[in-house]
Amino acid sequence: MAYEMILVETPAPGVGLVRLNRPSALNALNSQITREVFDALEAFDRDPAIKCCILTGSDKAFAAGADIKEMENTDAVTMLSGGDFTDWSRLSRLRKPLIAAVSGWALGGGCEMVMMCDMIVASETAKFGQPEITIGIMPGAGGTQRLTRAVGKALAMEVMLANRHLTAQEALHYGLANKVAPVESYQAEALALAQKIAAMPAVAAQLIKDSINRAYELSLSESLNYEKRNFYLLFGTEDKAEGMKAFVEKRKPEWKDR
Ligand code: DAK
Numbered sequence: 336m337a338y339e340m341i342l343v344e345t346p347a348p349g350v351g352l353v354r355l356n357r358p359s360a361l362n363a364l365n366s367q368i369t370r371e372v373f374d375a376l377e378a379f380d381r382d383p384a385i386k387c388c389i390l391t392g393s394d395k396a397f398a399a400g401a402d403i404k405e406m407e408n409t410d411a412v413t414m415l416s417g418g419d420f421t422d423w424s425r426l427s428r429l430r431k432p433l434i435a436a437v438s439g440w441a442l443g444g445g446c447e448m449v450m451m452c453d454m455i456v457a458s459e460t461a462k463f464g465q466p467e468i469t470i471g472i473m474p475g476a477g478g479t480q481r482l483t484r485a486v487g488k489a490l491a492m493e494v495m496l497a498n499r500h501l502t503a504q505e506a507l508h509y510g511l512a513n514k515v516a517p518v519e520s521y522q523a524e525a526l527a528l529a530q531k532i533a534a535m536p537a538v539a540a541q542l543i544k545d546s547i548n549r550a551y552e553l554s555l556s557e558s559l560n561y562e563k564r565n566f567y568l569l570f571g572t573e574d575k576a577e578g579m580k581a582f583v584e585k586r587k588p589e590w591k592d593r
Contacts, residue, residue: 336374336375336378338371338374338375339367339371340355340356340357340367340368340371341353341354341355341356341368341371341372341375342354342356343375345385346389346526347526347529347530347533348384348533349384349385349386349387349530349533349534350385350386350387350388350389350526350529350530350533351375351376351379351382351385351387351388351389352388352389352390352391352526353372353375353376353379353388353389353390353391354391354392354393355368355372355390355391355392355393355397355398356393358393358395360399360402361395361396361398361399361439361440362392362393362396362397362398362399362445363398363399363400363401363402363403363404364398364400364401364402364444364445364448365401365402365405365420366402366405366420369420369423372390372426372448373422373423373425373426376388376390376426376429376433377425377429379431380429380430380431383537383592385431386431386432386532386533386535386537386540386592387431387432387433387434387529387530387532387533387540388429388431388432388433388434388529389433389434389435389436389525389526389529390433390434390435390436390448390449390452391435391436391437391438391522391525392437392438392439392445393438393439394438394439394458394460394518395438395439395440396438396439396440396441396445397435397437397438397439397440397441397445397448397449397461398440398441398442398444398445398448399440399442399443399445400442400443400444400445400446400466400467401420401443401444401476403470405420423444423447423448423451423476423477426448426451426452427451427548430541430544430545431537431540431541431544432453432454432529432532432540432544433452433453433454434452434453434454434455434456434525434528434529434532435448435449435452435454435455435456436456436521436522436524436525437449437455437456437457437458437461437463437512437521438457438458438460438461438518438521439458439460439461439462440462440464441461441462441463441464442462442463442464442465442466443464443465443466443467443474443478444476446463446464446465446478446482447465447474447476447477447478447481448476449463450477450478450481450482450485450511451476451477451481453544453547454513454528455506455511455512455513456512456513456514456515456516456521456524456525456528457503457506457507457512457514457515457516457521458503458515458516458517458518458521459503459504459515459516459517459518459521460503460518461502461503461506461512461515462500462501462502462503463494463500463501463505463506463511464494464498464499464500464501465478465482465494465495465498466498467495468495468496468498469498473495474495478495479491479495482494482495482511484551485509485510485511486501486505486509486511487509490509503515513528514528535590536572536574536578536588536590536592537574537590537592538569538572538574538592538593539569539572539574539575542565542566542568542569543565545565546558546561546562546565549561549562572593573591573593574588574590574591574592574593577589577590577591578590
């Protein structure tokens with residue numbers, strides 16, 4: 336598929352990479368770039384050769400938020416009627432693990448998009464923030480919920496009410512980010528992590544991601560039950576048979592992703 340505002344690569348076997356590429360606007364997320372990101376990631380999600388994805392921007396900006404120039408003329412009724420801009424749940428429906436590689440600005444919708452990913456590798460220059468209040472609105476793609484769960488109520492309040500930015504080190508400290516690396520190497524770190532995951536059996540990876548995400552949505556007893564069912568399901572896979580056989584035979588398993 337031809338894209339205009341993103342770049343799509345396969346930097347290593349099993350790894351799909353989507354790069355926001357709208358440098359003139361610090362990767363501001365308008366309807367087109369958002370649609371392209373979701374389309375490209377969904378295509379990787381359907382591709383059996385891809386086992387883990389990376390979503391990234393430039394060293395200067397992951398994304399400075401939703402496109403304010405586009406939103407300026409949008410009214411409540413248009414927002415309510417849906418469309419590409421509002422259907423960000425497409426990102427949370429992806430089945431394969433998704434790593435955000437973040438440098439520079441991750442603001443507003445940019446920060447929310449990053450928090451919808453499964454893991455974050457940040458450069459030392461990454462700045463996370465939810466500045467919507469400075470333009471008279473509030474986070475609308477999960478910021479008030481996901482950031483609060485990650486950093487706690489008091490700091491989330493400060494970030495969203497006083498436009499306080501979180502540094503990469505703070506993101507690491509609060510468990511929002513997995514790793515912080517120099518700007519020269521955060522992309523390589525994200526790729527190394529993606530390659531590790533891509534070397535694992537895909538169905539188990541998918542069900543682990545699915546089960547972890549339930550921790551944010553269900554009660555403990557419901558999510559424990561959910562986990563158990565996913566666990567039992569894996570006993571029907573070829574990879575379970577191969578993984579255990581390989582362990583007993585003291586050799587490396589050969590995954591079929593089935
Ligand atoms: N939108 C449009 N253009 C943007 C932009 C944005 N968010 N951010 C930057 N740009 C453009 C600037 O207009 C400028 O373009 P020109 O004027 O050169 O044409 C260019 O990028 C460079 O920006 P600056 O000149 O401002 O660069 P600086 O280094 O001086 O400042 C900055 C960088 C990131 C601090 C600043 O650009 C800034 O404050 N940007 C706006 C940040 C912001 O307020 N973001 C939140 C937007 S609201 C939802 C989904 C998503 C959302 C809500 C709902 N649903 C699914 C329901 C999200 C909402 C938002 O993100």
